[in-house]
Amino acid sequence: MSTDVKIPQTLPKTHHAAPEGVKLPIYMDNHATTPMDPRVLEEMLPYFMEKFGNAASRNHSFGWVAEEGTETARERIAKLIGATTKEIIFTSGATESDNLAIKGVAEMYREKGNHIITAVTEHKAVLDTCKRLEKYGYRVTYLPVQKDGLIDLDDLKRAMDDKTILVTIMFANNEIGVLQPIAEIGKLCHEKGVVFHTDATQAIGKVPVDVIKQNIDLASISGHKMYGPKGVGALYVRRKNPRVQISAIIDGGGHERGMRSGTLNVPGIVGLGKACAIAQEEMPKESCRLAGLRNRLRDRIMTRLDETYINGSMEHRLPGNLNISFAYVEGESLLMGINDIAVSSGSACTSATLEPSYVLKALGAGDDLAHSSIRFGLGRFNTEAEVDYVADRVIETVERLRELSPLYEMAKEGINLKDVKWAAE
Amino acid sequence: MSYSDKVIDHYNNPRNVGSMDKNSTDVGTGLVGAPECGDVMKLQIKVNPATSVIEDAKFKTFGCGSAIASSSLATEWVKGKTVDQALAIKNMDIVKELSLPPVKIHCSVLAEDAIRAAIGDWKKKQESGKPVAAEAK
Numbered sequence: 001m002s003t004d005v006k007i008p009q010t011l012p013k014t015h016h017a018a019p020e021g022v023k024l025p026i027y028m029d030n031h032a033t034t035p036m037d038p039r040v041l042e043e044m045l046p047y048f049m050e051k052f053g054n055a056a057s058r059n060h061s062f063g064w065v066a067e068e069g070t071e072t073a074r075e076r077i078a079k080l081i082g083a084t085t086k087e088i089i090f091t092s093g094a095t096e097s098d099n100l101a102i103k104g105v106a107e108m109y110r111e112k113g114n115h116i117i118t119a120v121t122e123h124k125a126v127l128d129t130c131k132r133l134e135k136y137g138y139r140v141t142y143l144p145v146q147k148d149g150l151i152d153l154d155d156l157k158r159a160m161d162d163k164t165i166l167v168t169i170m171f172a173n174n175e176i177g178v179l180q181p182i183a184e185i186g187k188l189c190h191e192k193g194v195v196f197h198t199d200a201t202q203a204i205g206k207v208p209v210d211v212i213k214q215n216i217d218l219a220s221i222s223g224h225k226m227y228g229p230k231g232v233g234a235l236y237v238r239r240k241n242p243r244v245q246i247s248a249i250i251d252g253g254g255h256e257r258g259m260r261s262g263t264l265n266v267p268g269i270v271g272l273g274k275a276c277a278i279a280q281e282e283m284p285k286e287s288c289r290l291a292g293l294r295n296r297l298r299d300r301i302m303t304r305l306d307e308t309y310i311n312g313s314m315e316h317r318l319p320g321n322l323n324i325s326f327a328y329v330e331g332e333s334l335l336m337g338i339n340d341i342a343v344s345s346g347s348a349c350t351s352a353t354l355e356p357s358y359v360l361k362a363l364g365a366g367d368d369l370a371h372s373s374i375r376f377g378l379g380r381f382n383t384e385a386e387v388d389y390v391a392d393r394v395i396e397t398v399e400r401l402r403e404l405s406p407l408y409e410m411a412k413e414g415i416n417l418k419d420v421k422w423a424a425e
Numbered sequence: 426m427s428y429s430d431k432v433i434d435h436y437n438n439p440r441n442v443g444s445m446d447k448n449s450t451d452v453g454t455g456l457v458g459a460p461e462c463g464d465v466m467k468l469q470i471k472v473n474p475a476t477s478v479i480e481d482a483k484f485k486t487f488g489c490g491s492a493i494a495s496s497s498l499a500t501e502w503v504k505g506k507t508v509d510q511a512l513a514i515k516n517m518d519i520v521k522e523l524s525l526p527p528v529k530i531h532c533s534v535l536a537e538d539a540i541r542a543a544i545g546d547w548k549k550k551q552e553s554g555k556p557v558a559a560e561a562k
Binding site for chain 2: 328329330332333336337347356366367368371403404405406407408409417422423
């Protein structure tokens with residue numbers, strides 16, 4: 001496998017020398033996006049110039065060739081999640097897929113009811129879509145999560161009533177990587193005759209997803225989170241047991257069985273298909289390797305630094321995800337100290353709203369720990385040498401910032417920070 | 426977000442990091458902000474009681490790079506000034522010097538608060554200590 005991915009050298013220069021075999025900056029933010037696999041690009045290239053046809057052109061070879069490309073992709077995607085080709089609808093990405101699934105069900109099942117259930121830790125593409133529906137008279141229940149980030153199935157059971165038409169719960173969380181009990185949620189939904197949608201953006205291609213075994217009715221898929229291109233995604237729509245119907249939100253030429261009009265993004269779709277085929281073949285090996293690297297990172301950091309806390313369940317978690325809070329250190333200042341490494345923080349300072357991560361707050365750990373969190377997203381092209389370098393830099397920077405932290409000093413003096421009466425800003 | 430060179434310089438080489446004895450009568454301590462808000466600054470000054478000149482200043486900050494830089498700069502600026510001169514330092518002076526973007530203005534406000542709190546603490550100590558000092562003379 002080629003790992004020679006060129007990463008643009010746009011981050012600020014650092015005075016740290018890269019160890020043997022490590023190229024700086026290091027990309028370890030694979031929940032935000034992934035670099036494209038070179039094999040995906042190779043597969044896509046002919047579809048820009050040579051095979052440029054419109055997949056909807058029925059009466060000449062240019063159209064047929066393009067359609068052949070999109071239908072191969074459809075097969076590959078379907079195969080990866082245990083679906084059939086007629087159940088795959090191409091979209092522009094997971095945000096559109098989430099919108100189409102939720103708004104599409106809301107409109108289609110309006111006569112049956114107006115109640116939707118979701119969870120507080122969902123992606124904004126789901127939460128904000130639900131919020132919009134509230135304006136149109138839908139009722140939305142936002143389930144809390146437990147300390148480990150998982151929803152309580154009893155909460156879900158209690159929330160369901162005879163007006164419930166849709167449950168939308170993500171497969172894997174984008175910040176803490178926590179995997180929800182999808183099969184059990186789907187089973188509950190099917191018992192009650194409620195449609196079950198899952199935003200599987202972070203999960204597909206990383207952990208096994210099987211729409212039949214896991215009782216999924218609708219699943220959102222994204223290309224760029226799985227080493228495919230940006231601007232392409234898909235929605236799985238179940239056709240039997242039960243047959244799920246959705247209203248379109250984009251009207252036009254009636255493409256994609258009338259569920260999503262618009263000329264197909266042929267190169268993108270071909271790339272998404274190839275990304276799925278690679279994931280299918282390499283997932284068992286890759287998920288083992290990533291979990292190993294992730295655990296190595298965790299162990300190296302946590303044996304050297306005290307008062308570091310993992311956010312979310314370690315047991316039910318994506319193999320490439322690690323989310324740690326470093327007490328007494330503010331997340332953005334930590335990112336600044338490791339500026340040759342691309343990771344994310346749940347700190348307020350890194351968000352436009354100046355609010356710390358709502359996902360971490362939902363775990364009940366307290367705002368102070370949300371401010372101190374770093375998300376490491378390991379991916380296909382990360383190496384062991386990179387993990388070791390990242391661990392060393394994180395340790396060194398946390399130690400330096402703790403020496404600078406009045407909170408660390410107070411804690412060392414035995415002052416309970418919870419008892420301090422803080423002066424309001 | 427990109428940082429100005431001055432913020433990066435203060436972050437990489439913070440001036441006057443440390444702590445002084447908060448029980449000393451010559452030392453004023455300001456502790457402002459809250460962990461829940463993501464910013465806590467501790468700024469201390471050592472004042473010459475005869476001249477009211479700030480002879481030394483130390484800080485420790487929990488916060489983003491701009492918060493660290495604002496407090497580091499504040500310690501540099503108050504040193505050598507009288508307490509009254511130090512009270513004249515305004516947050517917008519810090520914003521200007523460090524080229525802070527609008528979302529980071531609160532960091533400069535906190536630094537100004539920290540200066541005021543430290544001076545306030547020192548003044549309180551002087552007032553409560555005055556009669557004793559007068560008698561001794």
